[in-house]
Amino acid sequence: MKPENVYIPAIIPGPKEPNGEQLSYLLRLLVEELKELWKGVHFFATSNSNSGETIQLAILNVIGDIVAIRKITGFISHSGSRFCSFCTIHKDHIEDINTDIWPSRKLRSHKRYVDSWLNF
Template identity: 40%
Template sequence: MMWYDLLDPNTGLPFVETPRSLMLTLNIDWFAPFNSGYSCGAIYLVCNNLPRADCFKMENVILVGVMPGPKEPSTYEINSYLEALVDSLLRLFNGITIPTFQEPNGTVIRAALLNIACDIPAARKVGGFTSHSSTRACHKCTREFVVFPGTSNLVLYPTYNGFIITVI
């Protein structure tokens, strides 16, 4: 359904019905290249306009960047890796002119980010959320949730609506 929900701001038609408009999926994943605690990350895009069997073929995957490690970046640090990608995607949504095989003098190519596909820890970081064990609501907050002493378990206080997390 989302495929046709994104409208071209110029024509009002679905974005994908405009010629040479690509729908992309952002993927981020970390891996251990050695048998140690060292962790690297990859940021890559795939084109959803291709047949499903061809999307993830090596020749069709766009490697955007590599996060060198030695550990996964924090939620705040990942923004420096994603900033250039976001700028490029904004320019691509409006369209850029590049030469192609059929149009050597250049034609307008457009792209939009359809979705982000990654595991939960990566999705939290890309979305700007804190980890599952965080005692803060977001990475910018300085206030912490109340926890039981000596644990990371949040203290819940009952209300008439069920349970809420209290913040001090």
């Protein structure tokens, strides 16, 4: 990956982490910008073409500590009752190591919870 192709949209400084509402505001601005960049942005002249070219942008990954990643992706903290990013096992059953019976998280449910929180 070339440094000139890296886009760092935000760095959230400490010493305190933003609360959910503050983070939601920051992410909403970023998402709107990313949606426009995904559609494509035309540059009228570039080093490759005098007639210009259209570029698109997509997110490949998000880097941060576990607390930041969970918050940005809309998951509860590690101390929540349904703490796992991959399943919906309750913390009361944390010692049940039979992973075959752990209920998997579903994207549709996660989106529904996010919409519910945003519309609260």
